[in-house]
Amino acid sequence: MFILKPHSGVPIYRQLLEQIRRMAASGQLPPGTELPSIRDLALKHAINPMTVSKVYTLLEAEGVLERNRGKPMTVAKPARTQSPHDKRLEQLEPHVEQVALAARQLELTEKDAVKALQEAWEKTDDEPLHRRTRPR
């Protein structure tokens, strides 16, 4: 469901936080989608359960997730999570900036960078991440 890279400079909690936030914002994780239990997600990715718990708590406070007594956490209702197009675009900005900066440092052209992004776009289309999280 998620792609976590513990051996990266970005703290694991932030990787998970941003993925859930993005997937909920885009509707890839539609409202009502159940999230894995803290224990299951921790075991699957071999990470500390407190990390998962921290992310769920932060996202609950943001209104992205809902806690349900004795049941799995779910993605909160659309009114609160389906953010407008502009807002989602804003979330993408820092990532694109990184790509642009890297391309400049590598002395590549704008065309090169756009082409690389297009290729990456197509490549990610058949990733399991995409398939598995579509509503059944």
Added chain:
Amino acid sequence: MTSPYIAARGLGKSFNGKPVLADVSFTVEPGDVVGVLGKNGAGKTTLLELVLGFTPATAGAVQFFGYDSYRLPGAAKARIGFVPQQDELVNQLTAADQIGVIASFYPRWDDDLVGRLSREWEVDLNQRVKNMSVGQRQKLSILLGLGHKPDVLILDEPVASLDPVARRQFLEQIIEVASDGNRSVVFSSHIVSDVERLANKIWILKDQRMYWQGDFDSLKDSIVRVHARATRPLPDSFAIPNALNMQRNGTTATAIVQGWRAEMHDGLAQQLEAEIEVEQLTLEDIFLELHR
């Protein structure tokens, strides 16, 4: 507010007047998974031995479950699991007998857990300890530390001899312990990537002292590599605040900065009239940079 399981204050140890650990203070709270990092000889094993009360402190004190750890009552000891760096298995015994000996000390011993794990980890219970490989011995040693379901599990280099599959199985077991929320784990390891996955707190020992300790996420956010690129050659006086070390090359400079905060970015860019890029580091990079 729950009280910490372990609390050390000004802890120190000297042998013949030579310090092997000095002025270390920390707490371990219920639910913590603490990764202890340090080069060989940095004092990791001494630290764990002081916590366990194997040796008296020469300075300061450490409390375990509220007791002086050197005078820990039996009931408190029964809540602690320990896996030493060098296993303390008895060569003549079979694995099953070895387990039986240890189990007899603990009323809370969980036969089902140990039976299930020994199957999953492929530990042959009929084999004699002396015929076991180093990895098998280490697995058995870990089983013995887990079997009584301790509230605090302390492990000194537990995975050094395990293959990647066994290491992952071990990690899963630590996650099971941590999922409880009320049990804690303290483990030292040179396998930085395991620490990276599991620890929520990091202790870095360096030169017999606690060099850095805290929340793992804040470690990754606070020690970063900063790249500065100016339009003209950097002046001789060029400096990045809190830089641990800096490399300069004409118009560019790269430094490892401790205590970085996101809001420092713009101020630095303006002050240095340079383009600033902040690169986050892996735990391994951080560890190496701190030892340069």
